[in-house]
Amino acid sequence: MQQQAFAEGTLPLYLRVRDQLAGQIDKGVLTPNTRLPSERILAEQFGTTRVTTRLALAQLEAEGKIYRSNRRGWFVSPPRLIYKPTHDYSFSDNVAAQGRVPETETLDVTATEANAWLATKTGLAVGDPVIWLRRRRQIDGRPVLVENIYLNATRLPGIETYDFNRSLWKLLREQYGVELKGKRIEMYPTALVDPQASAIGVTAGTAGLYVTRCSQDGQGGFIEFDEEFWLHDALSIQVEVS
C-alpha cells in the first residue's frame, strides 16, 4: 500500500484535486448549476479513491463553490443572493431584482402559544397566542432556506386565514396597516440539522447560517419573530448604517 509522496509543492492530494476543480469553476469551464462528474469518475480521473475525492468536494462545498443535491450529484453554486436583513422588502422582489426566480411554499400554519424561549426573544408573556408559520423558499428551483415565523396573534387577528405564499411584509402593510420599524437581528454560522436539513433536502451537517429577526411596529409593539435557516453558500449579507 504505497503512500502519497506529497509531491508537487507539498500540497496534499485532496487540495490539488480541489484546486483543479476550483480552477475549472473560476475559469467558467463549469458554470453555475452544472453537475460535476460523479465521485467515482472524478476519483478515476485524478487517480485516487472516492474517499479522497470526497474530501476535495467537501472542501469546495465549505467554501461555497459547489453544493450537493441528495443522491443526485454535485453542482456548481450560483452567485450568492445579496440580502439586507435590515430592510423591509419582499424576498420575492429581492430575488427577482437580482435576475433570479423566487418561490415560496407554506409548509405549516399553526395557532399556538409563546413558550419561554419565544417570550424572552419577543417580549411576549408565556402563553400569549401566536401564529406559527413554516415556509420554504427557493431560488431558481433550489431550496435555500426554511423559516419559522411567529406572529403576534393578538395584534394581527385573523392573519392565519391569509395566503402566506407571498410577501408577508406586504400583507402586514396592506391588511393591517403595519409598518415594521424596529428590528433586532442576530445571526451566526452553524450546521443545519433535522428537521431543517430534511426540509431543505440536504444531509444533516450541511453548513448553514442561522438568522433571527425580531420586528416591531412604530410604537415598539411586537409584530413578528422570524427564524431563518439558510444554506451557507446561498447568501451574502449587507448592512448599512449611518
Next chain:
Amino acid sequence: MQQQAFAEGTLPLYLRVRDQLAGQIDKGVLTPNTRLPSERILAEQFGTTRVTTRLALAQLEAEGKIYRSNRRGWFVSPPRLIYKPTHDYSFSDNVAAQGRVPETETLDVTATEANAWLATKTGLAVGDPVIWLRRRRQIDGRPVLVENIYLNATRLPGIETYDFNRSLWKLLREQYGVELKGKRIEMYPTALVDPQASAIGVTAGTAGLYVTRCSQDGQGGFIEFDEEFWLHDALSIQVEVS
C-alpha cells in the same frame, strides 16, 4: 465485512456518536475548552473506526460545538462572542465585557497603494496611498480571527508609526479626532483557506465567516476598510436598527 444495521431508530452510526458527545457537552459533563478523548479512543469506546468517528467530530465542528487544535486534539467550544459590527467599539473592551481575555497581535504593517478591488470597495482611486495592516486577535488564548485593514494614508498621515496592538478606533479618535460614522458591512460564511487558515493555526477548509466593513467619517470621507476572517464558531452577530 459486516455492515451497519441502521438499528436504534434508523439513525446512522456517526450521528448516534454525535448525539452522545453533544449530550455530554450540553449536560456540562464536558466543559468549554476541555479536550475530548483522542479519536482512536473514541472509536474504540463507540465500537467503530476512526473514519466514522471523524465524521461525527466534523459534524459537531460544523455545528460550532467543538473545535480542533492542529495535532493536539478536539476541544469543546466556548460560548460565541457577541459582536455588533455596526457599533464603534474596541474588540478588547467587548471581549473583556463578556468576561473573556482578549489579545491582539500585529502581524504586518505595509505602506502600499489601492488596487482595483480596494478602489471599488472604498471609493479611492487606484494608486491612492493606503496603509495595509494585518492583525490576529485571540480570545482566552485562542486565535479567532485575522484581519486586513486598509487605512486612508492621505487622511491619516503618519498612522503607520503608532502601536496597532490596541484599539484602532480609539487611536483614530484620540490622535486624529476622527469619529467613524457611515459603515457598509458585508458578510458571508465560507471556508478559511491559506494564508488566513495558517495564520489562525487551523487546517485549510475550516468553516469561517468573512466580514468586511467600510467606514467613513461624518463627511462621508473614506477612513478605513476592514476585512475580517473569523472562525465560524467564535461569534454571534447582532444588529439593531430603528
Next chain:
DNA sequence: TCGCTCATCTGGTATAGACCAGTTTGACGA
C-alpha cells in the same frame, strides 16, 4: 400515449488498515 417497473446511476455510510508530521511527555543525563 401514458404510466409503471426495474436496472442502473448517484451519493451516503461504514470497515480495516497504513504512513505522515507536529505535540507532548517522561526518562535520563549533566
Next chain:
DNA sequence: TCGTCAAACTGGTCTATACCAGATGAGCGA
C-alpha cells in the same frame, strides 16, 4: 535541578472495498 531528546501520542492524509438507499431513465405493457 534542569535541560535534552527520543518515544509515544495526536490528528492529517490516503488506499481499497463494500453495501445501503434514493433518484433517474429506459423500456415495456396497457
